[in-house]
Amino acid sequence: MVDRRLACLGVAALLCILAYMTIGLRGNIGFVLALRATKLAALIQVSVSIAISTVIFQTVTNNRILTPSIMGLDALYLFGQMLLVFLLGGLGYAALDPQLKFSGEVLLLMALAAGLLLPMLKHRIDMGLMLLAGIILGVLFRSLQSLLARLVDPNDFAVAQGASFANFNDVRTDLLIFAAVLTVVGVVIAWRARHVLDILALGADSATGLGVTWSRTVTGFLLLVAALVAVSTALVGPVAFFGLLVVAVAERIVDTRRHAMMMPAAALTAIVILVGGQTLFQHGLGNSSTLGVVIEFAGGLAFLVLLFLGSRK
Amino acid sequence: MIRIENVSLKHGAASILYDISLDIPKGGITALIGPNGAGKSSLLSLIARLQPLQSGKISIDGFPVDKTPNRDLAKIIAILRQDSIVTSRLRVRELVGFGRFPHGRGRLTSEDHAVIGQSLQQFDLTDLADRFLETLSGGQRQRALVAMAFAQGTDYLLLDEPLNNLDMYFSRELMRSLRAIADDAGKTVVIVLHDINQAAAHADRIVAMKAGRIIADGTPAELLTSETLQRIFSFDMPVITIDGTPVVMHFR
Numbered sequence: 001m002v003d004r005r006l007a008c009l010g011v012a013a014l015l016c017i018l019a020y021m022t023i024g025l026r027g028n029i030g031f032v033l034a035l036r037a038t039k040l041a042a043l044i045q046v047s048v049s050i051a052i053s054t055v056i057f058q059t060v061t062n063n064r065i066l067t068p069s070i071m072g073l074d075a076l077y078l079f080g081q082m083l084l085v086f087l088l089g090g091l092g093y094a095a096l097d098p099q100l101k102f103s104g105e106v107l108l109l110m111a112l113a114a115g116l117l118l119p120m121l122k123h124r125i126d127m128g129l130m131l132l133a134g135i136i137l138g139v140l141f142r143s144l145q146s147l148l149a150r151l152v153d154p155n156d157f158a159v160a161q162g163a164s165f166a167n168f169n170d171v172r173t174d175l176l177i178f179a180a181v182l183t184v185v186g187v188v189i190a191w192r193a194r195h196v197l198d199i200l201a202l203g204a205d206s207a208t209g210l211g212v213t214w215s216r217t218v219t220g221f222l223l224l225v226a227a228l229v230a231v232s233t234a235l236v237g238p239v240a241f242f243g244l245l246v247v248a249v250a251e252r253i254v255d256t257r258r259h260a261m262m263m264p265a266a267a268l269t270a271i272v273i274l275v276g277g278q279t280l281f282q283h284g285l286g287n288s289s290t291l292g293v294v295i296e297f298a299g300g301l302a303f304l305v306l307l308f309l310g311s312r313k
Numbered sequence: 314m315i316r317i318e319n320v321s322l323k324h325g326a327a328s329i330l331y332d333i334s335l336d337i338p339k340g341g342i343t344a345l346i347g348p349n350g351a352g353k354s355s356l357l358s359l360i361a362r363l364q365p366l367q368s369g370k371i372s373i374d375g376f377p378v379d380k381t382p383n384r385d386l387a388k389i390i391a392i393l394r395q396d397s398i399v400t401s402r403l404r405v406r407e408l409v410g411f412g413r414f415p416h417g418r419g420r421l422t423s424e425d426h427a428v429i430g431q432s433l434q435q436f437d438l439t440d441l442a443d444r445f446l447e448t449l450s451g452g453q454r455q456r457a458l459v460a461m462a463f464a465q466g467t468d469y470l471l472l473d474e475p476l477n478n479l480d481m482y483f484s485r486e487l488m489r490s491l492r493a494i495a496d497d498a499g500k501t502v503v504i505v506l507h508d509i510n511q512a513a514a515h516a517d518r519i520v521a522m523k524a525g526r527i528i529a530d531g532t533p534a535e536l537l538t539s540e541t542l543q544r545i546f547s548f549d550m551p552v553i554t555i556d557g558t559p560v561v562m563h564f565r
């Protein structure tokens with residue numbers, strides 16, 4: 001039995017996808033459809049990976065305000081990417097197969113994320129400090145990245161992403177297949193772990209008491225989050241507040257934190273906002289490049305609201 | 314049996330527990346009493362492997378807590394911490410259902426549902442089962458947490474100040490429920506209590522801690538004398554006996 005609210009979200013997502021594929025079809029229909037299908041695949045992957053990674057990250061850190069991108073994980077990804085270009089550029093790194101490079105970047109991000117975040121989680125530092133650390137790390141890695149960008153060979157530079165904000169119009173389709181495999185594997189792992197996530201949400205002590213080995217489990221989930229963040233950042237660039245917005249909206253729609261509900265609800269909400277928004281901006285409002293800005297604005301507002309509500313509790 | 318041998322604990326330079334050795338045989342209710350900061354919660358969290366053992370040994374039914382897989386321990390021993398806070402938006406029934414996690418890793422069988430129903434009933438929660446936790450009073454939430462620990466179905470139950478927030482009626486009900494599960498189901502309950510008269514009325518044995526050491530250990534009748542209580546709590550309180558149960562007049 002599927003929950004009614006989840007079913008509504010599913011129908012809404014399906015309608016958005018249909019609209020995205022069919023509105024304003026002109027010219028060589030076969031060609032346009034193929035082009036749209038590719039971009040749609042990317043948008044769905046981005047939606048799902050951001051939604052799932054945010055839900056898991058919030059559960060693992062036991063908060064509703066932090067997201068992987070607020071903690072600077074996407075900045076870390078871009079930094080790692082630039083670092084690889086910088087260190088290996090002379091060795092013909094730039095000419096390597098993009099999928100191979102992407103796998104290297106994913107692994108590097110997983111290692112860096114685990115190295116940075118695990119100590120913070122282990123010492124159970126409080127939310128305010130986490131937030132501060134995240135902002136500082138984000139700025140640090142963005143600056144390091146732009147420093148490295150100035151140092152690398154201009155020919156190599158083109159390989160790394162220049163963009164410092166998301167562009168949903170211009171997705172990296174060359175990574176699509178590989179990213180799809182990662183996303184699907186990640187989603188399967190997350191779905192199978194939905195009950196464990198419910199238990200982790202009770203906090204480290206309760207989880208231990210119920211037989212979940214906290215540090216090993218949390219390490220696994222952080223690696224999963226890092227891989228999913230790598231997918232979305234590689235495809236469209238960093239998205240600061242989208243995950244936060246999506247999870248906050250989804251939680252209010254399904255009115256529970258059970259992961260069997262939350263994860264699909266968040267993923268579907270993300271698809272509705274991203275694919276629906278893209279359709280709206282492409283056909284209704286003319287300029288599709290502004291979607292990123294609008295989503296970030298709404299997400300930023302959601303962040304402030306949550307912060308405000310949280311501080312009053 | 315819970316066997317604690319030469320356990321010491323330090324936080325940085327501060328010693329919290331000094332060379333504690335204690336056997337808690339299977340069955341019955343053992344009350345842990347002592348002033349704030351005596352180390353009662355620390356001892357419980359070591360038994361329940363919520364913090365790593367620094368020195369000494371602890372075993373439960375022969376299983377060393379630092380070497381036995383976490384999953385297996387979760388089927389032997391359940392703990393309710395003193396300051397459990399649940400931030401998730403959950404219904405009472407869902408929370409109690411989490412107690413079954415060690416058995417099916419989250420998939421609930423009809424047997425699990427039966428246990429959940431029984432726990433809800435045992436702790437007077439049947440009417441509240443579909444309420445969200447944040448809509449409950451502190452005492453109702455506390456009962457839900459105890460019910461969750463009970464639903465875990467373990468032989469050993471560690472409860473750290475479960476009477477916090479409970480009114481007189483529900484304090485008595487909870488202690489009676491614990492008495493019932495100890496007598497009928499053969500459970501072993503270790504409970505931290507501040508209400509010494511609850512310990513007097515319901516516990517089989519009282520262990521008193523002070524400043525990281527066990528300083529008294531015995532049946533309520535043996536332990537609850539003015540002299541011993543003076544030694545534990547550092548003030549004088551008269552003890553009278555009503556119907557064979559010692560009553561400590563600590564409030565005057």
Ligand SMILES: Nc1ncnc2c1ncn2[C@@H]1O[C@H](COP(=O)(O)OP(=O)(O)O)[C@@H](O)[C@H]1O
Nearest residue numbers: 324327329347348349350351352353354355356
């Ligand atoms: N994480 C910690 N770091 C430092 N000191 C601690 C920590 N936890 C407990 N303590 C100290 O250990 C002592 C015993 O605490 P606790 O076991 O909670 O006592 P009780 O439960 O008997 O009131 C107290 O003095 C407390 O300050």
Ligand SMILES: [Mg+2]
Nearest residue numbers: 353354395473
């Ligand atoms: Mg305590």
